[in-house]
Amino acid sequence: MADRGDTHYRVRTLNRWFAWSSLALLVATFWMVIDDWSRPWKTYQKGFRALEVERARAELESPQARAALEEEARLSQELADAQGRFASSHSELEAAEKTLTELEHQGFIATEGEKKLKQQYNWERFVTEGYLIQRGEGQGYQAKLANLKAYEDRLAAASGVKQAADARVVEQKAKIAAMRSSISTIESELKASTRDIDLVRKKLASQAPEDAPTKIANVVRDFPGLDFIGPSLKVQKVMPPDLTFELNFTRKQRIDMCQTCHLAVDREGFEGETHPFRTHPRPDLFLSAKSPHPLNQLGCTICHRGSGESLDFQRADHRATDEEEGERWHEEYGWYKQHYWDYPMLSSRFVEASCVQCHKTSMDLIAPEAPEVAEGYRLFERYGCHACHKVDGFPTTRRPGPTLAKILQKTRPEFVQAWVTNPKSFRPTTWMPQVFHLENYASDVTVVASHYGLGREMKGDEWSDTAVAAVSAFVGSRSATEPLPPIPVQGDATRGREVFRLSGCLACHNMAPFTPEGRSEAKDPALQLRETNEHGPNLRGIASKVHPEWLYAWIRDPKAYWPQTRMPDLRLSDPDAADVVAYVFDDPDGIFHDVPEGWAEGKRPYERDVLEEQARWFFNRTLRSELDRLFREEWKSDEALLEAVGEKWVLNQGCHSCHEIPGLENAQPIGTELTTWGSKTIDKLDFGFLPEILAREHGWDHHRETEFKQYRENFLTWKLRNPRIYDREKIKNPTERLRMPWFDFTEDQIQAIATFVVGLVNDEVQHAKMIPSPEKAAMDKGLRVVRQKNCAACHVIEPGTIEFLDEDGHPHAVRGQFQLLDEEELLPPPMAGFSEYLADYESYMREDDPEFELEEVYAQLLEPVPGLGDVGTTFSIADVGSIRTKPAWGGDLVPVIADYYLRPGIRSDVEDQEGTLTGDGAGNVQDVDGQWRSFTEEVYEKIRWTYAPPVLIDEGSKLQRDWFYRFLLEPVPLREQIRVRMPTFDWAEGEAAAVADLFANRARLEWPKGYARKLLLALGKTPAEIAAEMASMRLNGSTESQIQGILDGKPVETAAGIANLVAYGGAQGFSMASAVSPQYETLPQRTPSHLDPYLAQMPDFYDEVHALIIQPGGPNCISCHFLAGDPPTNESPIAWAPDLAHTRERLRPNWIRDWLSDPARIYPGTTMPANFALDQEQWQGLYPAPASEQIEAVITWLFNLDRALIKN
C-alpha cells in the first residue's frame, strides 16, 4: 500500500510490524503443533524399538541363527543348482506355462459366459413367474415357458464348457508342478529351515528398515501434523470389557493406555530390562493370555489404580515405592503427587490390596500368591476389626471376644478391673486391645476444665480409672452370678499333666513365657511359640485368673459357657477333666500361677466427683435439675452411679461390639463402616494435626506435608499404629474423642491390615460379574474353615519344601523332610530355622571334635521327582550351605507329642522333672496299655505314625468324601492307642462339607502332576523324549514345555495336555489310580457285575481271601489291624492299625490299590509292610494269582467285608 503521507502511522512501518507479528504467529503456531506432537511416550517407544532392533540383531548373531544361515546358504546353492539343471528343459516349461496361461484365459471366458447366462436365465424365470401369477396359464405363458426352457438348455451347455475348461487348467497345472517338483521340494525345505530367522528378519525390516523409501515413509508417518493418519508411533490402549470406574455418578469405561510406554509388560523375555520396558512379574499369573489375569480382560488400573488415560509420567499419577524413589522421581521428572486424581496408584507395597475387590470371597485361596493382603484379611478377622467396622460381604459376624454374660462365674470383679485397665499387663500376647488410659486420656491431659462448674480440672488418669471402675461395675451387674457346681471328682495333677499334654490342648494354646528372653530359653516344645498354638490364648497364669469350677465346666463343654467359642469339645471324661484342672491349679510346673511383673489384681480407685462429671457429660440431655435429683436419690449409692455411667462407657468405647453383654446385644457397633473405605476420597479423612506435627518433627517442606495427606494408606497406617493420634493437639470435649482402642500391632501387621482395608473399594468387579467357580468357592471356604478350626495345628496338610543345589550346581525345590543327623538325635532337623539348627548342631559337635564339618544332609522325598526318585526316596545333599527350607503347613503339635513318647520330661524346663511324668525314673515310660517301655526303643518315625495326629497330605485321594464329612461331624476312634483327640467341632452349616470338598478338590488338582511325575519316573524318560514320542503318535500339541508345565503343576498347561499324556501313558502300559472326582464316586467292588465273576470262579472266594489275610505265614493283616472289633494279635500298641471294617465306608479303592502295593510310597516310614509288591512272587501258596490280582481280590474282600463276615 502506498504511503499517502498524511496518516498518523507510517504504513511502511505498520507493514513491517504486520510482517513480524505474522511471522511470530506462524512460529507460535508451529511451536504449538510441535509441542503437541512431542510427547514423552514417543521417546519411550523409540527407545523400545531400538531395544528390539538390538535384540533382533543379537539374535541373528546367535549360534542357532548362524547354523540356520549356513543351512540357508547351502539350500540356496542347491536350489540354484537345481534351477540350473532345470534350465536345460527350460523351453519345455516355458511352452507348458504359455499353454497354461492360454487355458486359464479360456477358463475365464467360459466362467464369465456361464455367469452371464445364469443372470439372463434368472431374469427370464422371474418374468415367467410374474406372467403366470398375473395373467394365468394362457398362450403367452406357454411362449414364455418355452423361452425359459431354451435359456435353461443354453445354461447347461455353458456350464459344461466351463467345467471342461477348468479341468484342462488343473491338468496343465499338475503337469507343470510335476516338471518343477525337484525345485519345489528344495524351496519348501528352504522355507522351513529359515522360518525362525525369517521372522527375525521381517521384524528387523519393519522396525529398522534399510531401504530409503520405507525410511522416508516412516518419518512422514510420524511427522507433526501428519501423524493423525497412520503413525508408526501410536498410543496403545486396552479397554477391558465391563470394567468401569465411578465418575460423576456414572460408570465410565476404563481405558488403560499404560502400555504406550510400558511396552513389554505382557511379553516374556524382558525381565532384565529397566522400567518402562520390563516384563510384568509372574507372567503365569498376570497379563499373559493364558494367565488368569489377561491384559485384554483386565487392563492395568483395575489393580494398580492411577489414571489409565494419561500418557504422561506425572498425570498417570505414578507412585513411588519409598521416599527415596520419590526424591529421585522428583529430581528426574519433577514428580509430585497430583491431587486431581482420586485413585492414586498403589505403591508396590500395597498393590496386593487390589486382590480384595475380586477375591473378597476367596482370600484364603489366594493366600500363597498374595500373602500380605491375605494376612491382613486374617488379622482383620482375628483381631475382630469386623465387629466394630461393618464390611459387607465379610464372611463372619461372629463377636471376636468371649461373652460377658457369665463373667463373674469365670473370674473375680477385681480381675476384670485390672484386665480392663490394661489387658496386656496380664497377658502380653492377648489380642484384646487396650481401651483406657490411652493418649487422648493420658495422665497429663486435662480432660475437663470445670465444664459444669465443679471448679477443678480433671486429668486423664483419674478420668480413665473412674471409667474402668464404672465399666467393670456395669459388666458385673449384667453377669450371671449363681455359683457353678463343684467338681465331682478329685483330680490328680500328675495324670493331669499327661492328659493336658497328650489330648491336644497344646495344639491351640501355648504356655510361652511372657518375655522374649524367656521364650527363646524354653527347651520344652510345649513352651515354645509356633504358628498354630497362638490360636487360643497363652495359658500362662490362667490359674490366677479363673475359678477351678469354671475351668472344669469349660473344658467339659465350652459351648455351654460361650456358644460362639472356637474351642472344640475334646470329649474328655470327668476324671480327665478333673485331672487337668488339678494340674492347672496345683501347678507343679509353676506355669499357671506365673504372672508378668507388675501385674496386680485389684479395684481401681475412683472419685465420686469425677463419676458425677462423667454422668453429666453422658446424660447431657437430661435436665440439670433432674440430674441433681438423680445424684441425690437413684444414684445415691456409688454402685448405682457406677453402673449407669459404666453402661454409657461400654456403649461409648464399643465393648459390646466384641463381647456379648446382656441387654446390649442389638446396640450399634462404634466403628465406621469400611465396605468401600478404599474408595473414600481423601478429603473425607480427618488427618487432624498429624501432617503438621510430622512436618515439624521431620522438617518436611510444604510439598511433603501435602503429599502425606494425599494417600489413604498413610491415614490408615498411623491410625493402626496409634488409634488416637488424630486427637493430638486438638481440644475436644470428653465424649467426642476418638475411641478406637490400641492393639499394639507390629509394623508388619499394620502393613498387612492396611493393605486389606485399602482394597475394600466400591466394588467395580461386581459389575463385571466375576465370581469364583463353585469348586474354587468350596475350596476357599474349606481353607477358611481349616484355618478357623486350626486343623493345621495337629495335621500336616502340605509337606515342607527343601531348596538346594545338587552336585552339578543345579537348583532343586522338592517337597520333603530331613532325616536324623545321627543316632544321638531323636527328632529330625526342623524345617523352620534349619540353618540355625545346623549352626547349633555344628558348634555342639565341635566341642568334642574341633575339626567337625557336616559333610552332607539326608532328606526324604515326599513327592515323586523325576531324576531323584519316588516318594520315600532318601537322597543326600552335599552343598549344605545352599539349603533353603519352607516349613510344612501344619503338624506343629507332632514334636510335642513325639517328645513326650521319645524322652519324657527330659526337655522340660524344670530340671528334676524327669520321672514325675508317668515314668519310672529310669527312662522308661508307661504307655496307654500299662506297659513300660524304654523311650529309645522306637524310632521317631514309628512314634510319629503311631501316636501323633495323622498326616493329611493328599488325604482327598485316600478318603471317600462322604465318610470324611461324616467323620468330621462325629469323629470315631480309628487308632485305639492314640491319645490325641480329634475334637468334636461345632460346625456351622456347610463347614464340614467344605473341608471334605477342599481335600477332594485338592486331590483332583494335584493328581495330574503326580501322574506325570510317576510316569516319567516309571519310564525313565525326559519330557523332551516323551514329547517327541507323543508327536510321532499324533497326540497333537504335546510340547516339551507343556509336559514341563504339567510336571510343575501349572493349571493352564495341565488343562490343555493331561488327557494326551494319560493316553500316552496308557499306551506305554503305565497305570495309576485315576483322578479324584469331587462328586459322588461309585464303589464298583460291591456291584454284582464285579462280584459275580469272582464268586463264579471261586465259590469260596470270601474264605480264600480271609485265609490269606489271617494266615500267620501270609500277610497276616490281623497282626496289626483290628478286624470288626477283634484286637490285633500283636500286643505292642506301636504297631496297631485301624479296623479293616472301616475300609468299606472310609477308603477309596483306587488309593488302596497303590497302598497295598507299596505303602512306603505313600507314607514313608509307615509300619505297614509292602505285602503285595508287584515285582515279587508272594503268597501264591495261599492265593494262586499274581500280586496285582491278589490286591484286587483283597480290595474286593475288604469292600464286601460285611458280606464276608456274615458268611463266616
Place this chain on the structure above:
Amino acid sequence: MESLKSFIDSLFEPTRYFLGSVAAVAAIFFWRRFFSKSIVILAFFLLGTAFFVWAPRNDTDFRAIITKPDNIPIVMLLGSVVFFSWLALRQAVINDERRKKGGAGNEGELGKQKVYTWPDLVYTEFICIIAFTAFLIVWSIVVEAPIEEPAATARTPNPSKAPWYFLGLQEMLVYFDPWIAGVVLPGFIIVGLMAVPYLDTNPKGNGYYTFEERPFAWAFFWVGFILFWVSFVILGTFLRGPNWSFFGPFEFWDVHKLEPLVNVDLSTYFWVDWLGRALPKSPLVREAPGILSLLAFFLVLPPLLGKTLLKGLVARMGVVRFNVFMHFMLWFALMPTKMLLRWTVNLKYIIGIPEWFFNV
C-alpha cells in the same frame, strides 16, 4: 520475617483491606501531584517487583497462590491496571497544571487533528490481535494451560470460583441474597452505565484528561471500577480460599479454617438486643425496622439531600435526573454499607424474611 508476614496478612483483613483501599484512593486524589510523578510509579514498580521476587522465595503459600497458572493473568492485571490508572492521573494532573497557567490541555492541539480509520485504527488493531494471539499461544505452551480435576457434581472444587472477571459479582454474593447480588445489582450496573450519558450534564473533559473539572467522575470511576471490580478480582483470586474464607497472602489455605461468624439480622438487633424482647411472630412487624430504614434510605434520603447538601446538583441536573441519579448512587452505596455492616457488626440481613424468600 514471620512477623512481617503476619503484619502483611493482618493488613489484608477485609475491613482493613477495604477501608485501606478507600483511604488510599482518597490519599492519591488528595496528593495527586505527588503521586503522578514518574519517580513514584518507578518506585512503586521497583518495590512491587522486589516484593514479588522476595515473597514467593520466602513463603510457599504465597508462591502457591501467585504461581498457579490460573492466577498469572491476575498478577499481570495488577501491574497493568496500576500503570494505566497512574498514566491517566498523570495526564490529568499535567493538563490541570497547564490549564491553571492559562494554557491549553495536552491534547488540545492534537484534538483538532484527524486520523484515518485505515490504517491508523484498524490496521494497528489488526497487528495487535496477531501479536497478542501469538503471545497467548506461547504463553499457554509455556505454562502448560491448566486443566483441573474431572468434574463431579457431588464434589465441587473448594473454593469454587467464578471466572476471574466475575469475581466481583461472586464477592457480592457473600453479602447479599442471590436475587440482589446476582440479578438486581448487575442489572443496575448495566442500566446505570447506559444512563451515564443522559445523567452526565458536565460538558467538560471531552477528549482530554482532567481531574479538577471532573472530580466526581474520577472518584466514582476509581471507586466503582478499581475498588469494586479490580480489587475484588484480586481479592477473589488471591485472598479467598477454601470455603470462601478470607486468607492473608501468606496464610496457608486450610480447608478447616473456621470463621467465627454468627451473623444476625437487623430485626434481632432491634428487638432482642435493644428492646430486650422476643422477636414478634409476624414477619412484617418483625422486619419493620429494616423495612422502614430501607424505605427511608431510598425515599427520604434523595429529597432530603436534594434540599440540603446537594442543592446545587438538583439545580444543575433537574429533579428527575437528580432522583434517577440518586437511586443509582444509593443502590451503589448499599454495597459498601452492607459489607461494612457485615464485617463490623455481623449484620446478616437488613430485611430478612426467609418465609417469603425476601432478604435484603
